Amino acid sequence: MARVKGGLFSIEASGQFAQSLVFDKRGYVRQYVEPSNAKTEGQGNQRQKFQGLQRAVGGLNTVAREAAGLYSPTTYRWGAYVNSQMNSYYNDVSVQYAALASATQDEWDAAANGGGLFETSPIEYATNAVDSAGKLLYLLAYVFYVSMGDPGGVGDLAAGGAAAAWAGYLL
Numbered sequence: 001m002a003r004v005k006g007g008l009f010s011i012e013a014s015g016q017f018a019q020s021l022v023f024d025k026r027g028y029v030r031q032y033v034e035p036s037n038a039k040t041e042g043q044g045n046q047r048q049k050f051q052g053l054q055r056a057v058g059g060l061n062t063v064a065r066e067a068a069g070l071y072s073p074t075t076y077r078w079g080a081y082v083n084s085q086m087n088s089y090y091n092d093v094s095v096q097y098a099a100l101a102s103a104t105q106d107e108w109d110a111a112a113n114g115g116g117l118f119e120t121s122p123i124e125y126a127t128n129a130v131d132s133a134g135k136l137l138y139l140l141a142y143v144f145y146v147s148m149g150d151p152g153g154v155g156d157l158a159a160g161g162a163a164a165a166w167a168g169y170l171l
Contacts (some may be wrong), residue, residue: 035037044126052131053086056140059117064144064170067151085143093139100138104163108134114167115171134163141166 003136016022019032031099034065057079065078072081096106112133141157144150152169
């Protein structure tokens with residue numbers, strides 16, 4: 001329902017009017033469009049990917065959130081900054097993580113699960129594999145190490161015991 005203050009076209013209006021017009025707070029009016037919920041393979045893959053990124057960012061502890069806030073540009077909130085960095089490094093880190101030895105991936109998974117981070121839930125129309133908790137933790141650690149210069153002084157991701165150290169700092 002549209003909320004009108006003053007005359008309809010003279011002062012201020014916002015909201016929807018009779019499923020035909022939509023008024024926004026900037027004063028623009030547009031035609032109402034019925035939103036579509038595309039359930040294509042590509043859309044499912046994107047939704048699954050961003051679900052994992054959001055899950056990882058939501059799992060950050062207070063210390064990591066404060067560090068992210070220090071490094072995010074003033075136009076970003078810390079969560080949006082970390083999410084955008086994770087999205088930009090996603091493909092490269094996916095290749096790096098897949099190249100890790102199975103035992104090392106298990107170490108990252110165990111550290112992530114111990115910190116309360118779990119794998120992405122599958123979306124029925126997505127074809128990509130779900131992201132493991134270890135991959136999400138590795139991606140978070142990569143972003144903090146590369147984009148922010150390792151603010152916690154945890155160290156290289158490839159070092160022995162790195163998974164547990166990064167989980168302790170981030171989660």
